[in-house]
Amino acid sequence: MQSAPVTKYRPFPPVNLPDRQWPGRVIERAPTWCSVDLRDGNQALAQPMNVEEKIEFFDMLVKIGFKEIEVGFPSASQIEFDFCRRLIEENRIPADVSIQILCQCREELITRSLEALKGAKNVIFHLYNSTSPKQRDYVFGASKADIVAIAVKGVSLLKKHGQALIDAGTNLRLEYSPESFTSTELEFALEICEAVSDAWQPTKANKIILNLPATVEYATPNVHADQIEWMCTHLTRREATIVSLHTHNDRGTGVAATELALLAGADRVEGTLFGNGERTGNLDLVVVALNLYTHGIDPKLDFSDINHIRDVYERCTRMEIHPRHPYAGELVFTAFSGSHQDAIKKSWPHQSPDRPWDVIYIPIDPADIGRSYKAIIRINSQSGKGGVAYILENEFGYQLPKLMHKEIGKVVNDLADSKGAELTPQDIHDVFVREYIDRVSPVALREFRTMERTSTVTCQADLLAYGVEKIVTGTGNGPIDAFVQSLRAAGLPKFELVSYSEHSLGSGAEARAVSYIQIKTERGTTFFGAGIDTNIELASIKAVVSALNRALDKK
Template structure:
C-alpha cells in the first residue's frame, strides 16, 4: 500500500472565540443577494459568454429578482467595457438594480472603470487587493503596511475621482475585499478593513460593503463562521457596514460555510446560479435561497420556473447542471428505491392542500419551482412494487389493486434487470399491456350474451381454445359468476375466483372500463388478470380470460 502524503499538510488554525454566538442562532430572514455570474462565473467558462448572451443572462438575473448584479471587470477587456456600456446606454438596468464592477487597487484601472460607468444610476464599485501572508510573501514581497497603503490609496483615489460621476446623479457605493480573507490573519483583516473605512467615511445612507471572501476554501464551515463572527464583533463601525460573503467550494462545503456565516452575522451573499466558478465553483445561490424557502423564509428570489432558468443558464454558459444538483438536477425529485417510492406515494396521497409540506423524501414541493411530478418515481431493477403502481396510476390511470402490486412490480423489475437500464413510463405501460391485456392464447373470448331472469343470470359465450371454437354456457348471480360457471364446463384446469375490481379508465361517454381479477389455481397459485373494454360487462370477462391465460402460461 502506498504511504499517505499526510505529512505535506497541516491543520487549519482555529479561531479563539470562546463566547461565539452563532451556534445558538436561527436564520430568520434572507440576506442581500449579489449575483457574480457575469464576472466571476463568466471568467471561469472555457468559452466566455458573448455580449448578446451576457445581456440575456443579465435579464434573467433581473427577472429572478437580483437587486445587485456584478456585471464585469471593465478595465480588464474591451468586451467587458462594451457590455457595461450597452446596459447603460440601452437603459437595460431597472431603477432598483445596482450594477457592480470589479477593479484592482490601481489608479489606471479605477479611471477606466469610472469611464465605463458614466450614466449609470446605482453603482457598487468593488475594489480588492490580496492580503494573505502567502500573497504578501510570494507575490508582492511586501509588509503589512505596504498592503494597507495599496488599499487606502486606491479608495482615496476612487473617492476623489468619482465625484463627477456622483454629481451627475450616480449613487456610488464602495465594496472592498481583502482577497483571501479566510487565509489572512484576522487582526490584519480587521486592520485593513478599518483603514479603508476610515478613508471612505460611510454613512447610514451609504454604508460600506466589506466583502470577506473565502477565495480558496481551506477550513471547515464552523471555522469560517468563527472568522465572520470575530470580524462582526470587532468592526468599530458595524452599524455602517454591510458584511458580505463570497465563498468558494474547494472542500465541497461552500453552502454550509455560507449558511453558518449568515448565523455569524453576515448581511450579504455573493454567488452564482448553480455554483459556476473557478475550480470547484462559487457558492450556488439557488441552493441557499431554496434552503431558506424550505424553512419558511422568503428568499426574495423567484425560482418558480427553475427549468427555464436552468435551460437559459446551460445555453448561455455551455455548462451542464449535474443530475444530482440540489433542487435543479434532473434526478433530484426521483426515487429509485422501492421503499422510498412506497413512502412517497403514501405520504403524498395524505398531503392536504393547506397543510405544511410533509411528503417523505421530498423536502420541497416540486411544483413550487416549476418541476414536474411526472418524473418523481422512475423505475429500474432496484425499484419496488409501489413505484411501478404509482407510474401506472399517475401516467395511465390504471389503479391496480394493492394485492396486484407485488406481481406487477416483479414483472417490471425483471424486465429492467434484463434490459440493464431504467424503464420509461411508456415501457412500463407496454409491459403491462403485453402481460395482461394483449394475451390472446391459449384462450380468447368471442361473443358473449347474458340474460337476467329474476335473481339469476344465464350466459352463453364463444370461447377459442388454441384457435378451436367452443360454445359454453353457465348460470350465476351476475354475468361474471355465470361466466365462471361456464368456464368450469370447458375442460379447463380448475380455478377459484378470489377478487374482482373495476374502474373507469377515462371520463365521459367514451370512457372505457378496466377490470382486475385474481384467481387461485388447484395447485395453490394466485394470479391476476386485467381487461379493458368499452362495455363495462365485458371488461371483467376479458380480465378473467387474461388471468387464466397467465396461469396456463406459467404452468407450461
Template sequence: MLMSTQTRGGMQKGSISKYRPFTPIVLPDRQWPSKMITTAPIWCSVDLRDGNQALPIPMSVEEKLEMFDLLVGIGFKEIEVGFPAASQTEFEFMRRLIEGDRVPDDVTIQVLVQAKEDLITRTFESLRGARKAIVHLYNSTSEQQRRIVFGLDKPAIVDIAVRGVRQVKELVATIPETAITFQYSPESFSLTELDFALEICEAVVDIWQPTPEHKIILNLPTTVEVSTPNIHADQIEWFCRHLRDRESAIISLHTHNDRGTAVASTEMGLLAGAERVEGTLFGNGERTGNVDIVTLALNMYSQGVDPCLDFENLPAIQQIYEKCTRLTVPMRQPYAGELVFTAFSGSHQDAINKGMAALEHSRSELWDVPYLPIDPKDIGRTYEAIIRINSQSGKGGVAYLMESEFGLQLPKAMHIEFGKVIKQLADVRGSEILSNELYTAFEQEYLLRGAPFKLVSFEGRTVLSASGNEALECVATIAVDTVIHEIRAKGNGPIDAFVRALNQHQLASFSLSNYSEHARRWRIHTGGRLYPVANAAGTLLWRSHGYQY
C-alpha cells in the same frame, strides 16, 4: 549548469507532513451555532463577472445581455455586471446596459476593480449615466499573497487599499448623476490573519466614512476554501464582533467551493452575522466554482423562509444558463439535476408512493413526503420522473408509475405479481425500464394474452330480470386454448355478469376477490398497441387493432 528536480507527486501515507491543518479561531463563546436563518440575505449575482471569467468561452455581449435579463427576472437587486477596465468587451457591455436603459430602477449594477489608479479611472468612465452602482474595490491581503506574489509587508498592502479608496472617493464627484455605494474586499480573507483583515478594513472605513444611512459593504471572500465551514463561521463572527462602527457596514460573503462546502460555509457565515451573499447560478466559477445561489435559496425555502428569488420555473432558468455559459448542470445537482427527485431504490419508491397517497388525502398544507424535501412542482418539475424503474426497484415504484402515468390503480396482490415481472425484465435488460416499456409489459402480461383464456368480444346491455328489475346482461366470446365459446349471463353489473357467465358454462371456477372504481388519467401510446380511452358517455372502452371491448 543543469540541476535535477525531485518529483513531488504521490499521496503521502501515515503521517502527512506536506499539508498542515488550518488553525482554529479562539472563540469559546461563539454564538452562531444556536442561531437560525429566518430571513433572506441581500443577494448579489456574480454570474456576469466571476462566473464569466471562469468559462472556457466567455459570454459574448449578446449572451451577457440575455443572462442579465434572466437575473433580473429571477429577482436579483444587485448584479455584478463585470470588470469594465479589464477588456473592451466588458466596457462595451457596461455601456450597452446604461445607454440602452436596460437596468430597472430597483436594480443596482456592481463593477469590480483592482486597487490600481488607471483601472479605477477607466471604471468610472464606464459608469457615466448609470442611476446607481456599487464600486467593488479589492486587493489581496493574505500572508501567502504578500510573501509570494507581491513581496510586500503589511503596511504596504494597507497603503494600496487606502490609496485606492481615496481615488474612488474623489471620482464619485465626477459622476454626480450616479448614486455610488462603495464595497471593499480583502481578497483571500479566508487565508488572512484576522487582526490584519480587521486592520485593513478599518483603514478603508476611516477613509470612506460610512454612516448607518449610507453603509459600506465589506465583502469577506473565501477566495480559496481552506477550512471546515465552522471555522469560516468563527472568522465571520470574530470580525463582526471586533469591527468598529458595525452599524455602518454590511458584511458580505463570497465563498468558493474548493472543499465542496461552499453552501455550508455560507449558511454558517449568515448565522455568524453576515447579511449579504455573492454567488452564481448553479455554482459556476473558478476551479470548483462559487457558491450555488440556487441551492442556498431553495435550502431556505425548504425551511419555510422566503428566499425572495423566483425559481418557480427552474428548468427554463437552467435552459438559458446552459445556453449562455455552454455548461451543463449535473444530473445530481441539488434541486436542478435531472435525477434529484428520482428514486430507483425499491424501499425509497415504496415510501414515496405511500407519502404521495397520504398527502392526497391529507387536509394539511404541509409538504410531508419521504425522500422529497420540497414539492418538485414548486420549481417547475413534474411528478412524472419521481420514480424510475431499474433492477433495484420494487413493487411500490412499479405500482406508483402505473397509477401516475396511466391511471391504473393495481390491486395489492398485483403489486407483488407485476413487480416480479418488471424486476425480471430489468435484470435481463440491465438498464432502466421506461414508462412506455412498463405499460407494454403490463399489456403483454394481462391484456394481450391469448392463453389459456382470451377475450374475443364483450357486449353489455340493460335488460329486465325475472323480478322486473333492471339487470345487466353480458354477451361475450372467449377462446379457451383456442376453442371459441359464446357465453352470456345477467348480473348487477358488467363484471358480475361476466363472472357468472364464465361459471355457468363451467369453463373455470372464477370468483371476484377485488373490485374498485377510480378516475382515469390517460396516456395515448402509438404503434398499434392497446390503449385506454373513454367514449362520449364516459364508458370505459379498450381499443386494439380496430376491436372494441
C-alpha cells in the same frame, strides 16, 4: 497519495472564539444577494459569454429579483467596458438595481472603470487587493504596511475621481475585499478593513460593504463561521458596515460555509447561479435561496420557473447542470428505490394547502419551482411495487388493487433486470398491456353473450382453447359467475374468484371500463387478470380470461 503519517499537508488552525454565538442562532430572513455570474462566473468559462448572451443573462437575473449584479471588470477589456456602457445607454438597469464592477487598486484602472459607469443610477465600486501571507510573500514581496497602503490609496483615488460621478447624480457605494480573507491572519484582515473604512468614512445611511471572501476553501464551515463572527464583533464601524460573503467550493462545502456564516452575523451573499466559477465553483445562490424557502423564509428571489432559468444558463454558459444538482437537476425529484417510491405514493395524498408540505423524501413541492410531478418516480431494477403502480395510475389512469401491486412490480422488475437499464413510463405500460390485457393464449375469447337473466344468469361463450374451438355455457348468480361455471364445464382447470374491482378509464363518450379479477387455483396460488372494454360486463369477462391465462402459463 502519501501514506501515513501524512506530513505534506497540515490542518487549518482554528479560531480562538470561546464565546461564539452562531451555533445557537437560526436564520430568520434572507440576506442581500449579489449575483457575480457576469464577472466571476463568466471569467471561469472556457468560452466566455458574448455581449448578447450577457444581456440575456442580465435580464434574467433582474427578473429573478437580484438587486445587486456584478456586471464585469470594465478596465480589463474593451468587451467588458462596452457591455457596461450598453446596459447604461440602453436603460436596461431598473431604478432599484445596482450594478457592481470589480477593479484593482490602481489609478488608471479606477479612472477607466469610472468612465464605464457614467450615467448609471446605482453603482457598487468593488476594490480589492490580496492580503494573505503567501500572496504577500510569493507574489508581491510586500510587507503588511505595503498591502494596507495599496488598499487605502485605492479608496482615496476612488473618492477623488468618483466625485464627478456622484455630482452627476450617481449613488456610488464602495465594496472592498481583502482577497483570500480566510487564509489571512484575522488581526491583519481587521487592520486593513479598518484602514479602508477610515479612508471611506461610511455612515449608517451610506454603508461600506466589506466582502470577506473564501477565495480558496481551506477549512471546515465552522471555522469559516468563527472567522466571520470574529470580524463582526471586532469591526469598530459595524453599524455602518455590510458584511458580505463570497465562498468558493474547493472542499465541497461552500453552501454550508455560507449558511453558518449567515448565522455568524453576515448581511450579504455573493455567488452565482448553480455555482459556476473557478475550479470547483462559486457559491450556488439557487441552493442557498431555496434552502431558506424550504424553512419558510421568503428568499426574495423567484425561482418558480427553474427550468427556464436552467435553459438560459446552459445555453449562455455552455455548462451542463448535473442530474443530481439540488433542486434543478434532472433526477432530484426522482425515486428509484422501491421503499422510497412507496413512501412518496402514500404520503402525497395527505398534503393540503392548509398544512405544511410534508411529502416523504421530497423536501420541496416541485410545482413551486416549475418542476413536474410526472418525473418523480422512475423505474429500474431497484424499484418497487409502489413505483410501478404510481406510474400506471398517474400516467395512464389504472387504479390497480393494492394486492396487485406486488405482482405487476415483479413483472416490471424482471424486465428491468433483463434490460439492465431504466424503464420509461411507456415501457411500463407496454409490459402491463402485454402481461394482462393482450393475453390470448392458451385461451382466447371470441364472443360472449348472456342468454337469460332471471334470478340467475345464463351465458354462452365462444372460446379458442389450446387451438380448439369451443362453445360453452354456464349459469351463475351473475355474468362473471356464469362464465366461470362455463369454463369448468369446458374442462379447464378449476379456480375460484377472490376479488373483483373496476373503474372507468377516461371520461365522456369515449370512456372505457377496466376490470381487475383475482383468482385462486386449486394449488392455492393467486393470479390477477385485467380486461378493458367499453362494456363493463365484457371488461370483467376479459379480466377472467386474462387471470386464467396467467395461471395456465405458470403451471
